[in-house]
Structures are given as C-alpha cells and as structure tokens.
Amino acid sequence: MKAWAPEGGATNTDPLIDALKKYAEILAPWSEQVARRMISDVNARSGRAWRELSSEVGFQLGTEIVSAPTGARMQELMAEQVSLITSLPLQAAQRVHDLTMTSIVDGTRAATIAKEILATSTVTESRATLIARTEVARTTSVLTQARAEYAGSEGYIWRTSGDRDVRDSHAEMEGKYVRWSNPPLLSDGTRTHAGQIYNCRCWSDPVFEEND
Numbered sequence: 001m002k003a004w005a006p007e008g009g010a011t012n013t014d015p016l017i018d019a020l021k022k023y024a025e026i027l028a029p030w031s032e033q034v035a036r037r038m039i040s041d042v043n044a045r046s047g048r049a050w051r052e053l054s055s056e057v058g059f060q061l062g063t064e065i066v067s068a069p070t071g072a073r074m075q076e077l078m079a080e081q082v083s084l085i086t087s088l089p090l091q092a093a094q095r096v097h098d099l100t101m102t103s104i105v106d107g108t109r110a111a112t113i114a115k116e117i118l119a120t121s122t123v124t125e126s127r128a129t130l131i132a133r134t135e136v137a138r139t140t141s142v143l144t145q146a147r148a149e150y151a152g153s154e155g156y157i158w159r160t161s162g163d164r165d166v167r168d169s170h171a172e173m174e175g176k177y178v179r180w181s182n183p184p185l186l187s188d189g190t191r192t193h194a195g196q197i198y199n200c201r202c203w204s205d206p207v208f209e210e211n212d
Contacts, residue, residue, distance in 0.1 A: 020093035031085035141195035148206035156204035
C-alpha cells in the first residue's frame with residue numbers, strides 16, 4: 001500500500017501512521033523483556049559493587065545495603081522504560097503527522113516532505129540510543145539511592161566524570177552535598193539527582209553517618 005506520493009499532489013500518510021501505532025502495541029511484551037533484563041543486570045552489578053565496598057563502609061552496613069528491598073523501585077523503573085520504548089513509534093507517527101500538516105499549511109512540495117518522513121527512522125534510532133544510554137545510568141543511580149536510603153543515608157556527594165564533556169551545570173555540582181529527598185535545581189534550569197537525566201555520566205557517592 002502506497003503511504004505517500006513523493007511526486008504527486010496530496011500526501012497520504014494515514015497508512016504509515018496507523019502502522020506505527022499498531023507497532024507500538026506489538027512492542028509492549030518485547031520491551032518488558034528488554035527492560036527486565038537490563039534492570040536485573042544493573043541491579044546485579046550494583047549489588048556486587050556494594051559487596052566489594054562492604055569492608056570500607058563496615059560489614060554490618062554493607063550487608064544491609066546489599067539486602068535492601070529494591071523490588072518496588074525496579075518495578076517503577078521497568079514501567080517507565082516500557083513506556084519510553086513503546087513511545088518511539090508513537091513519536092515517529094506524530095512526527096509524520098506534523099510534517100504532513102506543515103506541507104499542507106506552507107505548501108511544501110511532497111517530494112521534500114517525503115524525504116523528511118524517510119528521515120524519521122534516523123531520528124527514532126538516535127532517540128532510542130539516547131534512551132538506552134540514559135536508562136542504564138539512571139537505573140544505576142536510582143538503585144544506589146534505594147540501597148543507600150534503606151541503610152540510613154540522607155544524602156550524597158555529587159561526582160562527575162571529570163572530563164571536557166561534562167556539562168557546565170553538572171561541573172558546578174562536583175563535590176557538593178545533596179540530600180536524597182531534594183534533587184537540586186541546576187544552573188541550566190533542570191532539577192535532577194546525579195546520573196538521573198539524559199546523557200548524564202555523573203554519579204552519587206553516598207554519605208553515611210558514622211556510629212559512635
């Protein structure tokens with residue numbers, strides 16, 4: 001079925017948009033498997049990392065951190081990631097719709113719009129890569145927060161990767177104490193914990209009260 005006519009008159013993208021919407025529905029079970037596998041893997045690595053640090057933070061505290069009940073947070077993360085994955089074809093459909101409406105309003109030639117529509121796959125792939133990169137880091141950060149809070153930590157020290165790619169607003173946070181209950185408002189206008197926003201490679205260094 002022809003989705004649009006590059007050299008013709010009116011551009012008909014309805015079949016393409018319908019197909020993308022149906023694809024979003026089909027993606028749901030697969031995206032759940034992907035999200036569950038990724039979160040489980042990150043959780044396992046996080047647990048191993050805490051066990052290795054147990055000698056530094058104290059055996060009892062280390063054991064408590066590793067055994068923290070992270071199930072609820074993992075379920076929340078999985079639901080959010082499934083939503084992000086299944087939104088990709090829906091966003092692609094919206095992009096196609098917007099391009100079509102633009103051609104109607106400003107009279108852009110169908111051939112030009114067709115090229116933009118064909119570029120949708122590249123745009124979607126780029127966003128999928130961003131989601132994958134961001135969600136691994138965010139999952140690590142959220143699980144660190146869950147474990148640390150369970151063990152009595154009220155905050156952390158913001159750490160950056162320390163290279164030239166660190167955003168200015170994040171570089172300004174290096175070494176600062178942040179309470180888990182109050183994600184900071186950064187100078188770029190975003191409010192986030194370390195490692196919990198797109199393309200962020202920062203990480204949280206939990207602070208624990210020393211027992212007398």
